[in-house]
Amino acid sequence: MAGYHNNSTFEAGEHDSVCQNSKNRKQTQSTCIPKWQQVTLSWHNITVTTSKRTICRTRKVxxxxxxxxxxxxxxxxxxxxAIMGASGAGKTSLINVLTFRNIRSLxxxxxxxxxxxxxxxxxxNDVSAYLQQEDVFLGTMTVREHLLFKASLQMNMDxxxxxxxxxxxxxxxxLSKCADSIIDRPYSNQRISGGERKRLSFASELLMNPPLMFCDEPTSGLDSFMASSVIQCLKxxxxxxxTVLCTIHQxxxxxxxxxxxxxxxxxxxCxxxxxxxxxxxxxxxxxxxxPINYNPADHFILTLAMIPGQEQACRKKIKRLCWEFENKQMKEKYENGSCTSSSLLNQQELLPRYQAPCLKQFRYLIWRSWITNLRNPNLFIIKLIQAVLFAVILGLFYLKTDNNYTQDxxxxxxxxxxxxxVSLSLDSIFPILNVFPSEVPIFVREYGSKLYRVDIYYLSKIIVEIPIHVINPAIFMSILYWMSGLVYDNVEFWTAIGIAVLVANAAAGFGYVISAGAPSITAAxxxxxxxLMPLMMNGGFxxxxxxxxxxxxxxxxSSWFMYSNELMILNQWANVDQIGCNGNSTCLSNGNLVIESLGYRKDNVPLDWICLASLTIAFRLLSFIILFIKxxxxT
Incomplete structure (x- = not known):
């Protein structure tokens, strides 16, 4: 950093000797940067402005x-x-500019x-790592599994x-002691500590041993001891x-x-x-x-702070300090501190955008999604029990043990x-609403780090959840079908199973659309x-x-309720030749009359199947497009 200099400070050449001396010590050589790979970061005349539109009576300004x-x-x-300053000084904006992140509106x-x-x-991105303020992980993974996942997608080695x-x-x-600990087990108090989470963030970025590291508020939310240990890691x-640059508040x-x-x-x-x-x-x-025995950092922040009611005097003081720093020549030309070698940059320019090939990305994303589902009891056991209980309760309400039908x-x-x-749809939609809002921060960060492509991530999520959307509706319909007295025939039974599976998947696709588009689970x-209400109203019931x-x-x-209801009605009544009549009331004496009374047609069957399958695909494509745009x- 240009400015005051101290010749006794530990220099880059000495760091290279540290790496050389640690070659026989495996615990230290993994993160050493040899001299030819070291980098100098510099920025020159950075100006950042933002514009916001306000309404002044009849015109926008x-x-x-x-x-x-x-x-x-x-x-x-x-x-x-350390980049320091009071709140609103521009610390995060500067580090965002240097990392080319979150600057689209600037x-x-x-x-x-x-x-x-x-x-x-x-x-x-090729030569740096960015440790953001929030530590976001998939809580169902262990520390070792998380690091192995990142290493598998970033490292071309066995x-x-x-x-x-x-x-x-x-x-x-x-982190060795907590290597096999789950980061944050769902519905449990088992989780690693805040300091361990922060060190895990460091470990995630250090796997590729980047020569340049950015850290945004690395001590945020930590006690003094843990904050000191985190900065010791950076040291x-x-x-x-x-080369390490970080923002820190106080x-x-x-x-x-x-x-x-x-x-x-x-x-x-500055x-x-x-x-x-x-x-x-x-x-x-x-x-x-x-003052004596006073924290220098607190002193600097208080000196440069904007005091309410004294803004003009504070700005004048800041302007004078900047002028003094400039004009007393306490700064040097920033170019003097830069390296002349650009060999590292030339090598990094040849790297592909993604460190792992597509099949490898897909393999490890499937592996991670599968582990996440297995360790989340709400996705398997509870949903299976829920499907069985709903089917039994509904079957008890409509209990019928024969096929002798009356008007009732x-x-x-x-x-x-x-x-x-409706039950199949709701059971498929609502658990999915949390899928993307809970994972979007992780997905955006990993995608921004070039770990994988959007389409591969999305495909892995869809494929892993297919068994849930096949097994659960099949079990639900198998129980309900025989309890409620639907037509006792194998063809009709398996047709009903197929319809139920398609309904669950179409509804799941609709859930993915909402999940991908909503900014939070509350909004979803x-x-x-x-x-859902307008779609249900158009279901034909x-x-x-x-x-x-x-x-x-x-x-x-565009309502899967309509297509599935028509298919189920046709499947149930098309081959029913006789229905008992009650006295002088209007009598639907056979299944065809029931179908006609509802406005359905038998020749719609192929179209209903096609439309139901098309909605299943279309909803998923739409949710992918939304996720891709997001x-x-x-990023």
Missing amino acids: ACSKTILKNVSGNVRPGRLV AVSGDIKINDRVVNRDQM SRTRERKVDQVMMELG MLVHKGH PSSEVFALFDEIYLLAEGN VFTGYTMYALDFFKSQGYPC DVMNINGCIFFAI LALAPLL FLNNRTVPVYFLWLKY AKIT
Whole structure:
């Protein structure tokens, strides 16, 4: 970092010797960066603005806000550098710009360089790792399984070598004791600690041993001891030749002392950059000495904070500090600290976008999804029990032990059929609503890290859940069919099973659409009933098929309730020749009359099957498109 310098500080060449001296120590060599791979990050004249539209009476006025104002800096190998500043100073915005993430709505100008060469997003991703503030994992995986999954998709090596690499990284970061612990077991208090989660985040990125690391608030949510241990991990990486830049809000004195250099931001301006020991001298020279036994980090933040009611004076003070830092020539040219070698960048440009081939991505995503489902009792055992209980309860309401039908039986069986379709649909939709909202943060982060493609991720989720959407409806219909007195015939029985499976899968596809599009599980649960009600109304039970209003015909033809209800009614009544009549009431004396009274036609059977299958596919394609767009927008 340009600014004040201390020649006695641990230099990059010494880090290289550390790696050389550790060749015989497996627990340390796995994360060493040799000198020829080390990188210097620099940024030049970075300005970031955002615009928001406000309404002023009858016209819209565009108001732009400058977040970062022409800031520059660099980070060299063997340096642990902290970006500090009060809330709203621009810390997260700067690290987002440097990593090319979450900047779609911003106007960014300036250059970002690695080893004195301007880089783009892909090149930056190839040589760096980004540890975000939130630690997100699939809770059903163990620590070892999570790391093996990432290693399998990022490393082109045999399984034994990958396992050794994972073991080395876990040992290095103190994760060996919890290697086989589940990260966050569903419906249980069994989970790893906050410090272990943070170290697991480090381990996930260190598998590829990136020479450059960005960390956004790595101590957030941790107590002082765990915060210190996390920064000690970063310090260890720095001593092995990594280039590390992190944001930190207000570290303790002990944590602050671990940083080599600081980069102070205030109101989007760079107020100071240089070694931590000289920051105190600079502020003292400007009339802001740090009190004895006072945390320097707190002193800097308080000095640069915007005090309510004194904003103008605070801005004037910040402007003066920036001017003093600039004009007393306490900064150097940032280009002087950059490396001349660009061999690493040239090598990284040749890497493919995805580290693993498609089949390998698919294999390990299937493996992870399968483990997740097996360890989530709500997906298998509970849903199976639920299907059996629903079928038995519904069967008891419509219990009939023969095929001698009366007029009352017609109404009962038609009601039973439609209620079965509704039950199958709800049982398929609502468990799926949580699938994507709960995994989208993980998916977006892993997709942004080039672990896999969107289509392969989506396909793995769909395939793993197919058994649930086949076994459960088959069991449900098998129980209900014989209890409710539907036609005793093998052909009709297996046809009903097939219809039930298609209903469950069409409904599941609809659930995927809502799940992929909703921003949260709360929104998905609120949206699902609103969208389901019109589709159910067009199912042919509440409203006669021939009397659907013209303006709702599009809903009728996109409702799987209509196609499945027609198929089930035709399957039940098409071959029933006699139905008993009650006195002088209107009598539907055979199955054909029942079919006609509902507005259904026998020659619709092939079309109903095709439409039901088409909806199953169309809903899944639509949910994939939504997920794909969301991935592109958020990464």
